[in-house]
Amino acid sequence: MEKEDLYSRFVERNKNAELGGGVSKIEKQHESGKMTARERIDTLLDKGTFVELDKLMVHRCSNFGMDKNKIPGDGVVSGYGKIDGRLVFVYAYDFTVYGGTLSATNSKKIVKVQELALKNGAPVIALNDSGGARIQEGVESLTGYASIFYQNTIASGVIPQISAILGPCAGGACYSPALTDFIFMVKEKSHMFVTGPDVVKTVTHEDVSKEELGGAYTHSSKSGVTHFLSNSEEEVLMGIRELLSFLPSNNMEDAPATISTDDIHREEESLNTVVPADPNIPYDIKDIIEPVVDDHYFFEVMPHFAKNAVIGFARLGGKSVGIVANQPAYLAGVLDIDASDKISRFIRFCDCFNIPLITFEDVPGFLPGCTQEHNGIIRHGAKIVYAYAEATVPKITLITRKAYGGAYIVMASKQTGSDVNLAYPNAEIAVMGAEGAVNILYRKADEETKKQAIEDYKENFANPYQAAELGYIDEIILPKQTRFKLIQALDMAHNKMQTNPPKKHGNMPL
Ligand code: HXC
Numbered sequence: 001m002e003k004e005d006l007y008s009r010f011v012e013r014n015k016n017a018e019l020g021g022g023v024s025k026i027e028k029q030h031e032s033g034k035m036t037a038r039e040r041i042d043t044l045l046d047k048g049t050f051v052e053l054d055k056l057m058v059h060r061c062s063n064f065g066m067d068k069n070k071i072p073g074d075g076v077v078s079g080y081g082k083i084d085g086r087l088v089f090v091y092a093y094d095f096t097v098y099g100g101t102l103s104a105t106n107s108k109k110i111v112k113v114q115e116l117a118l119k120n121g122a123p124v125i126a127l128n129d130s131g132g133a134r135i136q137e138g139v140e141s142l143t144g145y146a147s148i149f150y151q152n153t154i155a156s157g158v159i160p161q162i163s164a165i166l167g168p169c170a171g172g173a174c175y176s177p178a179l180t181d182f183i184f185m186v187k188e189k190s191h192m193f194v195t196g197p198d199v200v201k202t203v204t205h206e207d208v209s210k211e212e213l214g215g216a217y218t219h220s221s222k223s224g225v226t227h228f229l230s231n232s233e234e235e236v237l238m239g240i241r242e243l244l245s246f247l248p249s250n251n252m253e254d255a256p257a258t259i260s261t262d263d264i265h266r267e268e269e270s271l272n273t274v275v276p277a278d279p280n281i282p283y284d285i286k287d288i289i290e291p292v293v294d295d296h297y298f299f300e301v302m303p304h305f306a307k308n309a310v311i312g313f314a315r316l317g318g319k320s321v322g323i324v325a326n327q328p329a330y331l332a333g334v335l336d337i338d339a340s341d342k343i344s345r346f347i348r349f350c351d352c353f354n355i356p357l358i359t360f361e362d363v364p365g366f367l368p369g370c371t372q373e374h375n376g377i378i379r380h381g382a383k384i385v386y387a388y389a390e391a392t393v394p395k396i397t398l399i400t401r402k403a404y405g406g407a408y409i410v411m412a413s414k415q416t417g418s419d420v421n422l423a424y425p426n427a428e429i430a431v432m433g434a435e436g437a438v439n440i441l442y443r444k445a446d447e448e449t450k451k452q453a454i455e456d457y458k459e460n461f462a463n464p465y466q467a468a469e470l471g472y473i474d475e476i477i478l479p480k481q482t483r484f485k486l487i488q489a490l491d492m493a494h495n496k497m498q499t500n501p502p503k504k505h506g507n508m509p510l
Pocket of ligand 1: 134
């Protein structure tokens with residue numbers, strides 16, 4: 001064959017591969033309001049940077065006459081490219097090919113990208129839209145999942161792993177996203193469940209729609225499986241780009257610093273009045289976080305789940321930080337099981353990837369009640385202490401108001417290894433609130449004595465001074481100084497060197 005013919009044969013095969021399941025399947029994908037795998041990757045990555053791997057790989061199955069329909073690339077588009085000029089690896093299930101189902105070939109393509117990402121220290125992004133295990137391939141498909149899950153686990157804590165659910169994700173297939181660090185979902189377009197509505201109906205007789213069972217809203221507000229709820233695929237893909245801007249490429253690097261034009265000395269007079277004088281009146285902790293961080297910009301994670309805790313990323317003096325906060329505007333900022341899970345997993349993520357932690361604390365305690373106790377608030381709450389205590393990144397805590405009892409201890413108190421502990425002058429650091437304490441200590445006293453005792457308790461205990469006198473609070477600061485004080489503390493701890501004793505891994509209460 002002439003060289004030109006060889007070249008044109010290649011061009012033809014290449015073009016054909018780019019059509020995936022073909023024009024009609026692409027049209028169907030568009031009709032259902034979804035982009036194709038390649039369109040998603042093009043939107044996600046910096047323009048023109050995508051390098052596709054294994055474009056011509058085909059499945060090896062001959063069951064059910066499958067050998068007559070081998071589509072180049074099979075059901076996955078995979079490779080690498082750049083986001084904001086930084087290397088990332090990506091794979092996208094191609095729903096136009098056998099519903100994006102997982103074949104042995106697809107799993108090999110995915111594992112190749114996962115291994116390359118790990119070896120080269122770059123994030124890996126999975127764009128899911130799949131009918132799950134390819135039935136025709138039987139156990140070959142299931143073992144393909146096992147290989148992917150294995151890689152997810154080995155890469156955990158070494159490179160950031162991000163999943164987007166842009167269509168169906170059912171059965172055991174859900175466990176790959178679940179093993180990654182962050183999950184994005186789209187309203188009404190994406191669904192995740194271990195068993196779908198039909199099986200649910202047969203087994204438990206519950207009638208439930210797929211949206212209610214495993215839609216984006218369900219997983220972002222009820223189950224806590226997903227971290228970001230988006231209105232469209234574009235929003236998901238832009239969200240991934242933004243999230244990555246706060247993260248390093250791997251656990252040996254620091255997150256990229258930006259040059260901040262926001263004055264590090266900026267004082268915010270408004271902060272002096274955010275916390276109400278009456279400790280029983282709520283306020284929004286984001287009214288403290290936002291004015292303090294660079295450009296007032298806070299990138300919140302899991303905003304709809306366990307709203308009594310707030311987590312997310314921001315920058316202080318150009319440096320990426322992880323923010324953990326109690327939210328007095330929701331359930332008075334009390335710690336419960338969901339808040340404990342939300343907080344502790346986030347702390348561990350930040351620690352894996354060298355992102356300093358800033359904790360804004362206003363917590364009345366742990367939520368009482370049989371539901372919480374019987375569902376294990378003890379082991380869930382213990383995760384927060386564990387996560388903070390084992391974290392070796394710089395840890396800075398600011399008590400904005402209440403810090404009571406066990407909740408004071410777990411929220412990055414000095415003795416759990418926090419580097420700098422700050423408090424506002426109105427902070428209340430004590431075993432419990434005045435009324436509760438007096439009711440125990442003066443159970444049999446008359447009302448007048450109790451009233452006086454409450455006043456005395458507030459004066460002597462519901463303040464930051466006992467803790468400051470003992471060195472558990474390093475500095476009491478005025479609210480308007482918060483930004484500069486946090487940046488100073490971060491600067492001080494910039495070269496922090498701390499290692500925990502060598503071990504295979506700890507035994508975190510799960
Ligand atoms: C092979 C499949 C398939 C599957 C879909 N297809 N699922 N082929 N194995 N699991 C094919 C369809 O036959 C169809 O082929 C094409 O993909 C598109 O599917 P449609 O049904 O036409 O699309 P849609 O109406 O959008 O519905 C999509 C769907 C539905 C919701 C995903 O197809 C569905 O419910 N599929 C079964 C899902 C499932 O039960 N998977 C197994 C989960 S258990 P043609 O040729 O007509 O285009 C699992 C175990 C994993 O995955 C364990 C891991 C440890």
